[in-house]
Amino acid sequence: GRKDNPTQLQNPNSRTIEILQSMCDYYTQINDHWRILAYRKAISTLRRQTSKVTTEEEAYTLPSIGKRLAMKIEEIVSTDKLRRLDYANDKPLDQVLALFLKIYDVGTSRANKWVAQGFRTLQDLKDKAPLTTNQRIGIDHFDDLNTRIPRSEVTALGDYVKKEAAKLDPDVELLVGGSYRRGSESSGDIDFIVTKKDTTSVGELVPFLKELIDVLTEKGFLVATLAALHSSRQGKDGPGSKWHGCCVLPASNDAAAAKPIWRRIDFLLVPESEYGAALIYFTGNDIFNRSLRLLASKKGMRLNQRGLYREVMRGPGRVKVREGELVEGRDEKRIFEVLDVKWREPWERWC
Numbered sequence: 001g002r003k004d005n006p007t008q009l010q011n012p013n014s015r016t017i018e019i020l021q022s023m024c025d026y027y028t029q030i031n032d033h034w035r036i037l038a039y040r041k042a043i044s045t046l047r048r049q050t051s052k053v054t055t056e057e058e059a060y061t062l063p064s065i066g067k068r069l070a071m072k073i074e075e076i077v078s079t080d081k082l083r084r085l086d087y088a089n090d091k092p093l094d095q096v097l098a099l100f101l102k103i104y105d106v107g108t109s110r111a112n113k114w115v116a117q118g119f120r121t122l123q124d125l126k127d128k129a130p131l132t133t134n135q136r137i138g139i140d141h142f143d144d145l146n147t148r149i150p151r152s153e154v155t156a157l158g159d160y161v162k163k164e165a166a167k168l169d170p171d172v173e174l175l176v177g178g179s180y181r182r183g184s185e186s187s188g189d190i191d192f193i194v195t196k197k198d199t200t201s202v203g204e205l206v207p208f209l210k211e212l213i214d215v216l217t218e219k220g221f222l223v224a225t226l227a228a229l230h231s232s233r234q235g236k237d238g239p240g241s242k243w244h245g246c247c248v249l250p251a252s253n254d255a256a257a258a259k260p261i262w263r264r265i266d267f268l269l270v271p272e273s274e275y276g277a278a279l280i281y282f283t284g285n286d287i288f289n290r291s292l293r294l295l296a297s298k299k300g301m302r303l304n305q306r307g308l309y310r311e312v313m314r315g316p317g318r319v320k321v322r323e324g325e326l327v328e329g330r331d332e333k334r335i336f337e338v339l340d341v342k343w344r345e346p347w348e349r350w351c
């Protein structure tokens with residue numbers, strides 16, 4: 001207890017010093033050099049005082065104590081603790097890290113930086129961290145976007161999109177891939193693969209998807225864009241043309257109904273000539289994809305989301321030609337055959 005603490009007798013500010021020291025220890029843990037120094041200086045100033053410092057104004061007049069630290073000193077004196085310290089102590093840092101990693105568009109390096117900067121809650125981030133537009137969406141709709149989608153709802157959302165798509169172009173084919181195609185009872189998002197007969201490049205499908213996005217937005221089905229459509233972006237292994245965003249089920253859209261849950265939705269545009277390879281990629285799961293790619297490379301081939309290629313050595317030093325020679329892209333089953341692996345139904349592709 002506080003009353004029987006003998007250090008109390010030695011210095012009128014000992015309790016304040018004790019708490020500031022805990023903060024300093026915490027900043028030492030996370031290597032925040034600048035704050036370590038600030039706290040040390042403030043502590044040494046307080047040690048030299050012969051009377052108890054109780055208000056922010058009083059503290060601020062002392063050397064090496066800035067506005068923020070002065071506020072903290074008043075908080076400590078009036079509440080006998082520091083809120084900021086409660087955060088630091090009662091939540092293990094790895095739990096905070098796990099929380100931040102669940103925000104859309106946040107990777108480990110970003111999340112680690114935020115933890116080191118002292119942020120502990122989503123509110124901290126909203127108030128104090130510079131956020132990208134997508135990160136803000138991810139935080140504002142954190143609960144929704146971290147709720148899995150029941151299979152029946154994925155079906156309903158999928159059917160809605162297919163119906164609107166058919167009105168624009170009846171020849172375009174849409175298939176829901178990802179965990180839904182693997183037969184999962186719930187999904188993290190809806191993964192659409194979009195293709196059309198006789199297409200050989202993504203560009204042929206871009207105008208259609210632009211139009212579809214417009215219609216779905218107008219109808220209130222699409223509610224946010226996270227990755228806009230870039231017809232030019234066709235990295236060597238990266239996504240061709242894709243669109244990422246959020247949607248809501250229209251049935252739950254009227255004012256009387258409960259607030260609709262925001263769902264993540266992805267569209268991947270694929271020319272028919274690459275449909276088989278894209279199906280494999282977008283059906284997953286990611287571990288199954290990795291093992292299939294590894295197998296291909298062991299057989300002197302290369303599998304990516306556009307096709308299966310035979311590596312070709314050419315030129316001086318017989319260097320690998322980047323793409324190699326296309327063996328198969330169109331037919332999913334044929335890719336398995338060429339790789340000489342037994343066909344696996346989508347629901348058998350969990351790793």
Ligand code: DCP
Pocket residue numbers: 177178179180184186187188189190191281282283284285286287289
């Ligand atoms: N994919 C991959 N490697 C990644 C990310 C994705 O191979 N790093 C492929 C395999 C996934 C598919 O894309 O199955 C769709 O990606 P999702 O992130 O939507 O994953 P799932 O649909 O499999 O699972 P979830 O239910 O969480 O959406």
Ligand code: MG
Pocket residue numbers: 178179187188189190191
């Ligand atoms: Mg998915």
Ligand code: MN
Pocket residue numbers: 178189190191266
């Ligand atoms: Mn997805």
